[in-house]
Amino acid sequence: MNQIIQILNVRRGDLWVALLQHLQISLVSLLLAMLIAMPLAFWATKHKKAAEFLLQLTSILQTIPSLALLGLLIPLVGIGTVPAVIALVVYALLPIFQNTYVGLTGIDPALEEAANAFGMSRLQKLTKVELPLAMPTIISGIRTALVLIIGTATMAALIGAGGLGSFILLGIDRNNTALIIIGAVCSGLLAITLSALIKWLEHASIRTTLGVFGVCLLFLVGSGVYQTINSQTETVTIAGKLGAEPEILINMYKELIEDGDKHVKVTLKPNFGKTTFLFSALKNDKIDIYPEFTGTVLETLAKKPVTTTNLTEKQTYQQARAVLAKQDNLTLLKPMAYDNTYALAVKASFMKKHQLKTISDLANIQNQLKGGMTMEFIDRGDGFKGIKKRYRINFPVKSMEPALRYQAIEQGKVNIVDAYSTDSELRQYHLNILKDDKHNFPIYQGAPLMRSDFAKRHPQIVASLNKLAGRITEKEMQEMNYEVNVKNADPSQVAHKYLVRHHLIKEN
The missing domain is CATH 3.40.190.10 (Periplasmic binding protein-like II)
Incomplete structure (x- = not known):
C-alpha cells in the first residue's frame, strides 16, 4: 500500500493524463459504435435475412484477437488513437446491434397496430412507441459495449494511444505490482462509474438520454479543440x-x-x-x-x-x-x-557449478538447460536462431514477457535467460553474462x-x-x-x- 501511495504522489499528473486519454478513446469508440450499429438495427427490423447476416458478421468480428486486429490495422492507418478506436468500435458493434434489434423486434405487435391505427408516421412510431419500450434492452447493450471497450482500451498503450494500459504495461515491464494495480483499479472504477450512469438512463426519458450523450459529445469536441489550439505552438x-x-x-x-x-x-x-x-x-x-x-x-x-x-x-x-x-x-x-547488446545470462551459482565462462561452454550441458526468453529474441536471427546456428547449441525455450523471464530464473523454473547488458535485473537477481566468444550479437549503441x-x-x-x-x-x-x-x-x-x-x- 505504501508503494501505491508513493507512486500516486510521484505520477499523479501522468495518471490524470492517462485517465483522460482512456476516457476520450472509450467515449469516441462508444459513440461511433452506436452511430453505426443502431441505425443498422432499425433498418434490419424490416429485413430479416439481412439481420441474420449482420448478427453473424458482428459476432465474427468480435472473435478476432485484439492484438491481431491491431496488427492488421497498423499498416493501413498507422499507429496511435485511430487504429485503437477502430478496433474498439469493431468489438462494440455486436452488443449494441443485437440488443437494439432484439429490443425493437420484441415489442408487442398489438402496440404496433395501435400506433398504426392512430396514424403515426414511421418516425413518430419509432420515437414515441418503439424506442421508449425498447430502451431498457438497448441501454443494456450499450452498457455491455462500454465495459468491453474500457477493458479492451488498455491495449491501446501498445500502439502509442496512451490510456491506463500504459500503467499496466509499465508495471509488467518493471515487475512493479503497484503500477499494475493502479492501472487495473482505475480502469475498473472508470467502467463501474460509466456503467452506473448508463444504467440510470434505462428508465430515463428519451430527451434526458439524448442530453447525456450530447454532453459526452461536447466533452469530446471541447477536448479536441483544446488539444488543437495547444498543438498550434511548435x-x-x-x-x-x-x-x-x-x-x-x-x-x-x-x-x-x-x-x-x-x-x-x-x-x-x-x-x-x-x-x-x-x-x-x-x-x-x-x-x-x-x-x-x-x-x-x-x-x-x-x-x-x-x-x-x-x-x-x-x-x-x-x-x-x-x-x-x-x-x-x-x-x-x-x-x-555503452553497448546495450543482447546476452545470455545464468545465475552466478549455476555458472560456478558448471564452470561456465562463454556461450560455447553451454554445449557440454545443453541437455540440462531450460530457457526462458522473449518472443523477439527467440525469433531474431541475431538472437536464439543465431545461437543455435553459430554455436550448434539447442535446448528447450519458453517464450515469456521480459520481466517474467527474470522471475522465472529466480524461482528456478528456468536456468538461462536472454538479457540486455544494461538490465538492472542482472544485478538484482545476481546473474552473470556468458561471453559471446563467437560474436553472434551485433553492437547496440544508442543514439x-x-x-x-x-x-x-x-x-x-x-x-x-x-x-x-x-x-x-x-x-x-x-x-x-x-x-x-x-x-x-x-x-x-x-x-x-x-x-x-x-x-x-x-x-x-
Whole structure:
C-alpha cells in the first residue's frame, strides 16, 4: 500500500493524463459504435435475412484477437488513437446491434397496430412507441459495449494511444505490482462509474438520454479543440520504447534540448511501444525523435540484409546511419558509449557449478538447460536462431514477457535467460553474462533518431543531443536502470542527476 501511495504522489499528473486519454478513446469508440450499429438495427427490423447476416458478421468480428486486429490495422492507418478506436468500435458493434434489434423486434405487435391505427408516421412510431419500450434492452447493450471497450482500451498503450494500459504495461515491464494495480483499479472504477450512469438512463426519458450523450459529445469536441489550439505552438515530441532505460534517455533529451533553447517546448511519450511502432510513428510525423540502437537498425529496420559479424562500433554506426539515410531519409545522431547488446545470462551459482565462462561452454550441458526468453529474441536471427546456428547449441525455450523471464530464473523454473547488458535485473537477481566468444550479437549503441528534414530545421537540437555522444558507460546505465526499476526512483530525476553530475546542464 505504501508503494501505491508513493507512486500516486510521484505520477499523479501522468495518471490524470492517462485517465483522460482512456476516457476520450472509450467515449469516441462508444459513440461511433452506436452511430453505426443502431441505425443498422432499425433498418434490419424490416429485413430479416439481412439481420441474420449482420448478427453473424458482428459476432465474427468480435472473435478476432485484439492484438491481431491491431496488427492488421497498423499498416493501413498507422499507429496511435485511430487504429485503437477502430478496433474498439469493431468489438462494440455486436452488443449494441443485437440488443437494439432484439429490443425493437420484441415489442408487442398489438402496440404496433395501435400506433398504426392512430396514424403515426414511421418516425413518430419509432420515437414515441418503439424506442421508449425498447430502451431498457438497448441501454443494456450499450452498457455491455462500454465495459468491453474500457477493458479492451488498455491495449491501446501498445500502439502509442496512451490510456491506463500504459500503467499496466509499465508495471509488467518493471515487475512493479503497484503500477499494475493502479492501472487495473482505475480502469475498473472508470467502467463501474460509466456503467452506473448508463444504467440510470434505462428508465430515463428519451430527451434526458439524448442530453447525456450530447454532453459526452461536447466533452469530446471541447477536448479536441483544446488539444488543437495547444498543438498550434511548435513542440518537439520525443517518444521512448517500453522500459526504464528509454524513459531515462528521453528525459535526458528533453532537458538538453530545453537547456539549449528556452523557447522550445518538449513533449514526452514514454512507454510508447515496440520498435516497429516507434519507427512507423517517426516516419509518419507522429513523433520527432526517439532513442534507437545501431544493431537494431541493421538487424530489424534495414529492408535489405546487412552482415554485422565482426563489425567494430564505428563500422556498425556508419552502416546504420547510411542505411537509415538512404532507405528512409532519417538521421541517426552520434551514439553514446555503452553497448546495450543482447546476452545470455545464468545465475552466478549455476555458472560456478558448471564452470561456465562463454556461450560455447553451454554445449557440454545443453541437455540440462531450460530457457526462458522473449518472443523477439527467440525469433531474431541475431538472437536464439543465431545461437543455435553459430554455436550448434539447442535446448528447450519458453517464450515469456521480459520481466517474467527474470522471475522465472529466480524461482528456478528456468536456468538461462536472454538479457540486455544494461538490465538492472542482472544485478538484482545476481546473474552473470556468458561471453559471446563467437560474436553472434551485433553492437547496440544508442543514439537519437529523427527525420533528416527535422535535423536540418533544428541544428540547435542536434547540437544539444550530441552532447551525449560518447558518454554513459554500461555500468552507469545499469545503475540508473537499477535506481528506477528497483529503488522506484523517478526517471526524470535520475536523468537530471546524471546530466548535472557530468556538467552537461547546470543545476537549477
